[in-house]
Amino acid sequence: MADTPLINFASLVMMAVVPYLLASQGTMLAGRTGLFIVSQEGVMLVGASVGFLGAYLFDSLAAGMVLAMLAGGLFGVALAYFTTNLKMDQFVIGLALFFLGLGLSSLLFKIVVGVTLQPPIIPTLDRLPIPLLSEIPVLGPILFDQNILVYLSILLSLFLYFFLYKTSTGLSLRAVGENPKAADSLGVSVTRWRYATTIIGSMLMGLAGAYLPMVYTGTYTDGIVRGRGWLAIALTFFGGWSPQGILLGSFFFALVEILALRVQVTDIGLPHQFLRMLPYLATILVMVFAFRRVRAPAFLGQNYDRESRTSS
Amino acid sequence: MTNSQALRRESPAVGAARTLVPYVVAVLAAFAAVGILLALMGFDVMRAYATILGTSFRTPNGFVQTLIKWVPLVLQALAFTVPLAAGKFNIGGEGQMIVGGIGAAAVGITFSDLPLPLLLPLVMMAGMAFGALWVLGPAWLLYRFNINEILTTVLMNFVAFQLIDFVATSIWPDPAAGHPTTLPIGAGGKLPLLIAHPPLHSGILIAILAAILVYVYTDRTSAGYELLATGANPRASRVYGIKVRRMFFLSLLIGGALAGLAGAIEVSGVHGRLIEGFHSNFLLLGIIVGLIAKGNNAAVPFVALFIAILEVGASAMQRTMAIPGEMVFIVEALILIFVLLTDVVRRR
Secondary structure, eight states: OTTHHHHHHHHHHHHHHHHHHHHHHHHHHHHTTTOOOOOHHHHHHHHHHHHHHHHHHHTOHHHHHHHHHHHHHHHHHHHHIIIIISOOOHHHHHHHHHHHHHHHHHHHHHHHHOSOSSOOOOOOOOOOOOTTGGGSTTHHHHHSSSOHHHHHHHHHHHHHHHHHHHSHHHHHHHHHHHOHHHHHHTTOOHHHHHHHHHHHHHHHHHHHHHHHIIIIISSOOTTTTTTHHHHHHHHHHHTTTSHHHHHHHHHHHHHHHHHHHHHHHTOOSSOHHHHHHHHHHHHHHHHHHHHHHOOOOTTTTOOOOTTOSSOO | OOHHHHHHHHHHHHHHHHHHHHHHHHHHHHHHHHHHHHHHTTOOHHHHHHHHHHHHHHSHHHHHHHHHHHHHHHHHHHHHHHHHHTTOOOOOHHHHHHHHHHHHHHHHHHTTTSOHHHHHHHHHHHHHHHHHHHHHHHHHHHHHHOOOHHHHHHHHHHHHHHHHHHIIIIISBOTTOSSSBBOOOOGGGSOOEEETTTTEETHHHHHHHHHHHHHHHHHHSHHHHHHHHHHHOHHHHHHTTOOHHHHHHHHHHHHHHHHHHHHHHIIIIIISSOBTTTTTTHHHHHHHHHHHTTTOTTTHHHHHHHHHHHHHHHHHHHHHHOOOTHHHHHHHHHHHHHHHHHHHHHHO
């Protein structure tokens, strides 16, 4: 049984993958149609708050998840409307929605729960061991004895890979982000795709936020997302704006997060504050390599105006 | 008086009205939207708004509170708008402010025996230097590898949160304080008071000076014009011989120095020491100010004053009426969104 701590560690890493994976795949999906979301941190906070409150009020984690996704979806609708219909700057309105999410998440919690020293607690998400597979030594407990969102987020990544690269619909979607004019001339609706991917992407971010109280803390606290939304953007670049790259990269991000938490317990002489800097510094470092290697969607961050001659 | 004369005499007023009307509409719309929410929650909307808008003017203390809030707010806003002029987003003002505060505290504690004419300038310069230092990494990565500055600057904030915790608990901790706090800085490092009761520190003069200097630089010098040209059209600017990447780098460094100065003034003028969490939410409010002002550095101080009034009113409202202060943050975010919307309307 000498390898039990290691299995435990790997299992924690698998658990930590989920918020990065969901938020980053959402970012990627919208980015592939040219819409660069930068409100992740705010949408995830709203997801955490709404998800917690939903689970608390309806006594059901599933209800919390659905509500968190709906709340995220609303942010997606707003972002899509402001950028595609009104042609507002994607970064500026993205930041504005980030602020709105930041305020709303805290406000909702205070309105429903009130200011208390002892916040209510929801039960955390159960493990769902898969019969037979979870019996496999070593790999079983790491991969097949996890909560349902671990499985779903990995399946989602595989599905997105298949959808984007192996179907003609996925090809149309990618064309919107690479050359919207060409896509438009072939009858692919740029607006419709941007709406669809931004709403779905934001729903995934809402779910990513709801995961945090449901798995880690059992309650909502301000700043619960702790930069994971911003890290998810970095992960999207790191993963080369592809579902499979993001899936692989998310293990790295989760590993660094757990490492920073774990090593601090088993004191190695370095002040714990410096270990806690690790995820952010490591992310900056990997971006140096990712940015030189990776090509983002050609039209990322730009609005499409079908009457303009210059936006080709 | 001929018709044309009348037109000419009227035009500045009309111009001013044309600029101001969308702002008024945006503010009213945001207040209306949140007012409905407040009413639904069963609060006295009129009393809430009277508190939000009136607290700053009802007592001398309220007014001084507003001015004290204005100082870091205007500096954070400028830390955002200067890079924005070059088309770059500095979302790292929080970290730069914290590290600027650390620099100020380090100098103020280490050389605590120096007299005021020596120590105070050192404290302020340390704040600016440390703030600029904190953005040096992101600025260099942008300059050298063209790495997205939004991400790198924001990630450095989270690094700074840990750094201040380390400094306040391990390097110069004040064992008497219940919250991570450093020892006080030397008396010579503290900003003299302009008014004793209620206490108003002289950092406001530094902030006014900084705002004027930034305005003159960006709007009245050729170097500033190169900055604006870079932001307006980097490709064309490069053709005309402007070293675009150098402008990006420079603008971020100026932004970092301004945010660092905000940190130094808070340490030197308000707290007299470094306190974890002293950065409050000035970064977010500063970005909101900068975006509402649409990057116009002449407008930033006035927008910042308005937001400072709302913030002081918000704390009063939370105290006296038990309405969560976040309500005002929503008002501010909505004002921003509505200001952006009026832009769309005008474009049509």
